[in-house]
Amino acid sequence: MRSIAQLSRIAATALLVFLIAALPGNAASRIKDIADFEGIRDNQLIGYGLVVGLQGTGDSLNASPFTRQSLQAMLERLGVNTNEADLNTKNTAAVMVTANLPAFSTQGTRIDVTVSALGDSKNLQGGTLLVTPLMGADGEAYAIAQGSLAIAGFAAQGEAASVVRGVPTSGRIPNGALVEREVEFNLSSLSTIRLALRNPDLTTSRRIAVAVNELIGLPTAEPLDPATVRLTLPKQFDGNIVDLITDIEQLIVEPDLPAKIVIDESSGIIVMGQQVKVSTVAVAQGNLTVTIAESPEVVQPLPFSQGQTAVVPRSNVQVTEDERQLALVNETITLQQLVDGLNALGIGPRDLISILQAIKAAGALQAEIEVL
Numbered sequence: 001m002r003s004i005a006q007l008s009r010i011a012a013t014a015l016l017v018f019l020i021a022a023l024p025g026n027a028a029s030r031i032k033d034i035a036d037f038e039g040i041r042d043n044q045l046i047g048y049g050l051v052v053g054l055q056g057t058g059d060s061l062n063a064s065p066f067t068r069q070s071l072q073a074m075l076e077r078l079g080v081n082t083n084e085a086d087l088n089t090k091n092t093a094a095v096m097v098t099a100n101l102p103a104f105s106t107q108g109t110r111i112d113v114t115v116s117a118l119g120d121s122k123n124l125q126g127g128t129l130l131v132t133p134l135m136g137a138d139g140e141a142y143a144i145a146q147g148s149l150a151i152a153g154f155a156a157q158g159e160a161a162s163v164v165r166g167v168p169t170s171g172r173i174p175n176g177a178l179v180e181r182e183v184e185f186n187l188s189s190l191s192t193i194r195l196a197l198r199n200p201d202l203t204t205s206r207r208i209a210v211a212v213n214e215l216i217g218l219p220t221a222e223p224l225d226p227a228t229v230r231l232t233l234p235k236q237f238d239g240n241i242v243d244l245i246t247d248i249e250q251l252i253v254e255p256d257l258p259a260k261i262v263i264d265e266s267s268g269i270i271v272m273g274q275q276v277k278v279s280t281v282a283v284a285q286g287n288l289t290v291t292i293a294e295s296p297e298v299v300q301p302l303p304f305s306q307g308q309t310a311v312v313p314r315s316n317v318q319v320t321e322d323e324r325q326l327a328l329v330n331e332t333i334t335l336q337q338l339v340d341g342l343n344a345l346g347i348g349p350r351d352l353i354s355i356l357q358a359i360k361a362a363g364a365l366q367a368e369i370e371v372l
Contacts (some may be wrong), residue, residue: 024028024225031195032206032249035229039185039193040103045142045177047097049132050074051115051149057123058093064119067094074130097132097145099177106182110175113145117169124171145177184254188241193231195248200227203256211251259367261356268349270356272339272367279364 050070051058059067071092072082099113101146116131127149133141149171197205212221212231220232237244259275299310359365 001004008152013256022358023322028252028254031211031251031253032247034040034199034204034253034255035195035197037245038196039187039190041144041226042103043101043136044181045099045101045134045136046132047132047145048118049095049097049145050097051093051124051127052130053092053126054093054121054124055126056090057121057125058090058301059119059121061087063092067092067119070094093124094118094126095124095129097129099143099145101136101142101179102182103181104185105179107179109179111143111179112179113173113176115149115171115173121169123151124149125168129173129176141182142183143177143179144179145173147173147176149173165231174254190241191233193233193241194224195229195231197227197229199255199257199258200225201258202226204253205229207253207256211253212248215247215251257344261367261369262370262372263295263353263369264351266300268353270352276367278359278366281359281362281364
């Protein structure tokens with residue numbers, strides 16, 4: 001069961017979410033912040049490598065055969081014959097290396113990489129990643145990673161106790177990879193370009209198209225679906241699509257989102273969208289409490305009866321129910337009115353989740369409920 005402090009934190013978090021959601025403000029945003037342009041994207045890279053220089057916290061070669069094979073293959077490439085050698089080092093660990101290749105990265109630029117232990121290594125602190133090719137989805141190597149690891153966590157162990165903070169089996173190498181191959185994409189040769197909305201919505205895509213057409217003065221933008229707006233390059237921007245994209249991404253558009261309530265029952269967090277409305281309903285909520293108290297009694301035998309002392313259980317069960325009258329939640333126009341009406345019920349986040357679901361079942365809640 002949750003402690004009183006945990007329940008208090010949950011209630012405070014839920015109240016904070018309500019207050020943030022109820023604050024008035026202008027939701028208008030730049031197109032740059034709500035949509036992505038076709039072709040301007042990152043590419044994910046992955047590689048397999050070895051980390052050396054650990055203080056006995058590396059992989060156990062007997063339990064991690066892939067580490068042994070990789071170590072032998074590396075030494076043989078360097079001219080060291082290890083066929084008959086008994087490798088028993090614990091200063092090496094097999095790792096997976098991941099990185100994001102930014103759009104239009106050129107040869108010679110550096111990117112950050114993340115290194116994660118693959119075997120039974122306990123700590124990568126103090127390790128150095130050896131040369132590791134980073135490949136894309138097509139199997140081609142686009143970058144080479146190498147360098148000393150920066151570990152955010154640490155681990156310390158004694159004979160009778162140990163302490164671990166953070167995740168010492170994962171780290172980063174800032175600017176640890178060198179880009180060797182570029183992703184070919186000729187942006188200036190495009191005659192049409194598409195905008196992909198991060199939160200698909202028909203109204204938002206139409207508003208983006210209208211804003212772009214007002215900027216250019218021609219019907220060049222067309223919403224294809226809730227997630228895509230197609231833009232045909234006008235003649236005055238022929239060959240200079242960068243100028244056009246720069247002007248478009250600074251346009252201000254107010255996104256339109258469906259009415260939705262998101263509920264996380266495990267933590268008691270409730271988030272409501274601005275468009276959530278409720279019709280006039282009457283709500284009554286009562287708490288049923290069952291209390292069970294155990295008070296066992298010790299029974300002694302009569303003198304000279306050769307009996308035994310026994311423990312007799314005694315249970316006291318009480319059932320109480322809070323009686324509350326119906327409370328009226330008036331029809332709401334704004335989110336602030338809805339929050340005020342629900343807060344007037346004087347209930348906690350747990351009960352509020354059930355009430356919202358019941359109002360939805362009654363058909364009085366004009367919103368979608370999504371339970372995480």
